[in-house]
Amino acid sequence: MSDIETTTVSEDGYACTSQVGEFDLQIDATDETGPNPNAALVATYASCFIPAFRVGGSQRGEEELGKLQIDASAELDDDDDLAAISFDLHVEAELDDDQVAEIVERAEGICHVHAALKDELQADVNVHPGAF
Template structure:
């Protein structure tokens, strides 16, 4: 038996509903009835990276980062394939650049979505401390 099972159905058009455990997610290639697949992938990446960033903070002795927000940007090529992703991470804690770099390095090793993406799609990351 596999570790992850989903079921995705489309009755008509380009929207589909995915069942993931007890949750439903509507994804629409036309971006009318839900986010499109590329938007979902970027949001999924950020949603994975944020807790990985918190764990990286804990592993480096920074248990209380406070509020953390990731603003993600992505560019598409002419074929609408993802070409570039960047994260601006805003952190309530005001650490120095070296401390943030160490946390980011650890988060990159923890985030499963980061590991699953081809290397040229790994997010370019900037961290801004004292943000809130």
């Protein structure tokens, strides 16, 4: 048996509904009834990176990071494939450059989406401590 199993159905057109455990996830290549697959991937990546950043912070003695927010952006190539991803990660806690570098490095090692992407597509992460 697989560790993860999903079922994705498209009744008509370009919209799909994926059953992921108990959840339905709507993805639409035309952005009409849900985000397109590239946008969903970028959002999933950010949603994986934030808890990885929290764990990385905890492992480095930074237990109270406060509010975290990623403003993600992505560039597409001429074929509408993802070519680059950037994260602006806003952190409520005040962190110095060394703390940021250590936590980002650890978060990159923890984030499963980061590990799954080819190296040239992994996010360029810019952290903004004391942001809130």
